[in-house]
Amino acid sequence: MKEITLSPEVTKEITAIYQAMQEGYDQISGEVGLTCEGCPDNCCDSYFLHHTYSEWAYLWQGLHQLDPEKLEQIISRANEYIAQSAEALAKGNRPQIMCPLNDNGLCGLYHHRMLVCRMHGIPATLTRPDGQSMRFPGCFRCQEIVKEKYKPETDAPAMNRSQLFRxxxxxxxxxxxxxxHLYPRVKKTIAEMIVEGPPAIPLPHCER
Incomplete structure (x- = not known):
């Protein structure tokens, strides 16, 4: 299978999408009054599955920039994450394990973090391809702020994710x-993307 490499143009495009996400996040968090400062929680222990080869490749662009010793430490933590999450899932529990990229409470690959990591926390909306509208309330701290400031809570500002996702x-x-549409979907944790290495174009469904 051929490894997926992002051209400078595609890298620039993904970077621009992420920048727009950051600007949208900053705007909504400012309007709501949400800040992570002093929060007793760390969202880096939330269990997320990620779904794009392009983000997987972009993540590895960042990992390739690390020195070998640092990368080896991250891979080791990723292996531990996979083992611990498998154990939790086998018991019917949702894993709550610190992301292998987290370094002393902060993301060690901040500029290459994934889409979900960038969007987590604030109220958001999404219109799916089938036309169904969805609303996400944000993290527990955001929900507490919204409940106190807005009645009904749906009056709180929310970031529309639809265009950026498209x-x-x-x-x-x-x-x-x-x-x-001919290729298998991605459904992996960051730890799995790290341990499996850079993504490769899989065989189409019709050739498997």
Whole structure:
């Protein structure tokens, strides 16, 4: 299988999408009054699955920039994460384990962190391809603030994720020459993406 490498143009496009996400996050968090300062929780122990080869490749762009010793430490933590999460899932529990990229409470690969990591916390909306609208209330601290400031709580400002998600989906589609639907979906934790190494273009469903 051929390793997926991002061209400078695609890298720039993903970076721009992430920047727009950051600006949207800052705007909504400012309007709501949400800040992570002094929070007793750390969202880096939340269990998320990620779904794009393009983000996986972008993550590895950042990992390749680390010195070998640092990368080895992250891979070791990622292996531990996979083992511990498998044990929790086998018991029917949702894993709550610190991300292997977390370094003393902060993301060690902040500029290459994933989409979900960038969006977590604030109220957000999303219109799915089938037209169904969804609303996400944000983290527990955000929900507490919203409950106190807004009645009804749906009056709170929310970031519309739809356009940015569509832009990222378009990048993903181009990576597969507009044949993305023929290939298996990604459904992995960051730890699995780290341990498995840079992504490769899998065989289409019809050739498996």
């Amino acid at each position: 832009q990222l989906a378009a990048v993903e589609s181009r990576l597969f020459e507009e044949r993305r």
